[in-house]
Structure formats: structure tokens, C-alpha cells
Amino acid sequence: MIDGETGLLVEREDPDLWYDKIKFLIEEPAERRRIQQQAYDYVRRERTLGQNVRRWYDLYSRVLAESPETRVRDEQPLVSIVMLTFNALEYTKRCVDSLSQHTAYPHEIIFVDNGSTDGTKDYLRDLVATNANYQLIDNETNVGFSAGNNQGAKEARGKYLLLLNNDVLVADGWLESLVSGLERDERIGMIGPISNHISGLQQLADIPYQNDEEYYGFAKTIRTANQGKVTPRRRIAGFAILVRRALYDQLGGLDETFSSGNYEDDDLCLRAREKGYAIMVDESTLLHHFGSRTFADNVIDYEASLRMNEKIFRTKWPEVDLDWLLEEDEPLVQVLERKSQEAIQLINQGDLEDGRKLCREILLEDPTKVEAVYGLGLVAHLQGDLREARNHYERVLSLDREWTPVQQSLALLDMAAGDLDAAQLRLAQILEKDPGDLNARRLLGQTFLETEKFEEGIGILMGILNDDPNDWQTHFLLASLYAEVDRTEDVKRHLEAVLAANPDHAEAREMLDKITQDT
Secondary structure (H helix, E strand, O other): OOOOOOOOOOOOOOOOHHHHHHHHHHHHHHHHHHHHHHHHHOOOOOOOOOHHHHHHHHHHHHHHHHHHHHHHHOOOOOOEEEEEEEEHHHHHHHHHHHHHHOOOOOOEEEEEEEOOOOOOHHHHHHHHHHOOEEEEEEEEOOOOOOHHOOOHHOOOOOEEEEEOOOEEEEOHHHHHHHHHHHHOOEEEEEEEEEOOOOOOEEOOOOOOOOOOOHHHHHHHHHHHHOOOEEEEEEEOOEEEOOOOOOOOHHHOOOOOOOOOOOOHHHHHHHHHHHOOOOOEEEEEEEEEEEOOHHHHHHHHHHHHHHHHHHHHHHOOOOOHHHHOOOOOOOHHHHHHHHHHHHHHHHHHHOOOHHHHHHHHHHHOOOOHHHHHHHHHHHHHHHHEEEEEHHHHHHOOOOOOOOOHHHHHHHHHHHHOOOOHHHHHHHHHHHHHHHOOOOOHHHHHHHHHHHOHHHHHHHHHHHHHHHHHOHHHHHHHHHHHHHOOOHHHHHHHHHHHHHHHOOOOHHHHHHHHHHHHHHH
């Protein structure tokens, strides 16, 4: 405050001075009005939200810097959201409101306006003035979808880059989930959500909601049902793509030959695949997409744009079949499931090299495919590289802690290392969830036998045969045990049971022939 200009200064302890100042204001109405107007002008000029938001933001940041919640948030890598606008103000407002209400993850938004004339520019300027993590690139003309996104990417500060259309709605947890999916493996280069309205297999077939509020409720249902589920794709749609910033830079961003939108996303995905990166979809994150609002609101011929960019795409990628890219013949998820079963079958048949090769081929498309990671562990295990086997098995656990086969394989490694207590603990955990798991019961029986707790071990094995008299593996285990103590009749009985259930068991046949000859 400036005394006599924007107000009157009075010492708190001086009542006489208070009296003089109040008397002055009463007796000099012109001066009172002058000071009032100057005070109003000063506040408008110096004390508005827009003028002080950054100062307040910095102050709040310093105050909150030591809070545990802030430290956790600060440890999360920043996501730079790049959003293009070209008129369609109503949808941009709905999108930004949704983002502000449902995005708790650390982010910045870089708006790139391509020459809007419907009030969008003023709206964005006000947003940027009041949000320290927003910025605006203001193009006088429409530079195109690819060029606009590349402009925004150059200004991005985040580790991850999110190309996001301005005609979407997002729900709680959306960005955290996308980032978590991307970070499941360093070989995942890009990830996208599912949606109500989009090309390809990202589109959810049955959408029950009728309005925005119902969307938020349904998105929560989808998140609960598909929590942590990410699936591979050959391409994802450009309406919402989370990509590693380093990869985007390495690829040179979107190809600006595709100017108005369409096929630039397919091109980006193919170039990422060429670099050895996988492309995934977060099945738990549903974004509502109004769909092509920029085209509609600006009366742009969508079909003409589609045809023009398809011609560019086919010239650039003549060997790529679009049905294959869109997975219309057979979804990539099913292809990889079939290949995983084939790989495990090859390994079980002893064809370790072909099995390993197929597992690695699968992991190029989906680094999170537990069966393929497990297959690599089995190959290493069978080749005697127990350290490498454990590394692969532990990786499986990081992807799916409940996957029983890997727990059993780790129990075998524990047994090989002589850590029978660890093996028994793993096996007990398996049996707690599934008491009928014969493999786990058999291994648990073995651990007791190896610690010379013969009564407990044999009791477990006989319990298995009581439940399944044809379990040849348990019969063979008991035959081997009785052979060590020369109980010939018991050995013969169990070997005969093995061969009755598995006539091709060469070792059992050899043992039985030897016993028959000796007797």
C-alpha cells in the first residue's frame, strides 16, 4: 500500500492519527474516490490470480516439499501430455475439466493450437495463466496433426510423452495405470487404453453407459475387472498413445508427410517395432472418445483425408498388409498364446534350442508373456544353468506372483541348492491355495525324504496314490526309494504300475527287466 495513493497508513497504537485519517476521508469525498479508484486499479494490476499463480505455486511447492506424499509423487517420472486443438472448444473444455478432476499423477500439458477461431485460444491462454504446469504453443495456421504433436514434443520435459486427443474423457487412475503398464518392461515402447470409439482391437464392443457420469462408473468397473492386465498389439490408435520420450526422439516423432491425421499412428508403431519395441494396450483403462470432433467441427472431409494418407502409407510400407496390422485375421494375443504352448511343448520334448528361439520370438511381441519367460527358465534349468534359470523364474514372479508352475520350479531350484526349508515353504504356499495339486504334493514328499523324514514323506506319497492310483510319477518315485533298501517286491509292484500308466517309460522298463533277470 502506498500512503495517500492506494490507501491510508495508520499506526495501530495512535488513536489520534486514526481520528485524523477517518475525518479526512469523510470531509474529502473527491480524495476518497481517487484513492478508492487507484486501489482498485492496483489490485487489478498486481494482485490477480493470473499475476500471482506462479509465485503461490512456488511457495506451496516449498511448503509441501518435505511431506511424504509429495516425496512419493516427486519420485514418479513426469508425463508430458501433448494436446492439439483446432476449434471444437466445447470438447476441449470437457476434456480439460476431466483431466483436472481425474489426474493425480505428475504431469504437464502442452497445448498446441492450430489456428483456432472459436475462442479456443483465449480459453487456453487463461488456462496457462492459472496453471503452472500448462503451456501453449500458438500457431497462426493449422500446421497439421503430425507437425503439431512434434512441436509439443520438443517442448516436453517429461520422461514419458502422451499424445492425447482433445475429445476424450479420462477416469480416476488412468495415467498411473498407463505408466505402470509401460514400465512393466523396458522393451515396451508404447501403450494405449481401450475405448468406446476407436479403430482396431482397442474398441470395447459393448458400451452400456449413456452419459458422462455413467462413463465414470463404468470405467471404474473396467479398472477393477482388468486390474494390471496389459496385452500386445501390432499397432495402437493415435488418439491416446503413451510413449517413452527417448524412443519418440529416436524415431524422429510422427512423420509429417501424414499431415491431417490417419495412418501416422500406424507408421509410428511400425517404426517402433523395427527398433525392437513392443506395443501394448492397458485393458484396465477406458477412455471415452467422442471421435473425430476436429474433423466434424471444422467441416473437414474425413474420408478424403483417410484416402490420401492411406496412399502415403501404402507407398511407404508396401509389404505391410493392413488386415495383419489391424489383427483382423487372428489377434496377436491368440497368436502368442498358441506359440507359447508350442514352445513349452518343444522344451518338454527335449528340443531346447527351438523352444528357446520361439520363446525369444514371443517376447519381442510381448515382453510380459509369462509362459515365454518361464520357457527360457526351463531351458536354462535343463541345461544346468541354475542361476540363469532362477533369474527367469524370478522375472515370472514379478509379472504374475500367483503363477503356480514357476513356484514349483523355484522349489526344485531350492532343493538343488540344498535349501529344503525354502522349498517346503514354497510348496506349502501352493498347497494352501490348491490342496489337490499333485505335483506340489509329490515334491513336498520328496523334501521330507531328502531330510530323512521317511514316515512323513512316504505318507504324503501314499496319500497321492490314494487319490490317484494311476499317478505313475509317484509310483516311480516310490520304486526308486524302495530299490535303495532292496525291497524288491515293492519295487516291482510300483514299476508295473508305472508301465501300466506310461508304457514308454524307458527307465522303468530297464529297472523292471533287471529285477526280473536277477530273480
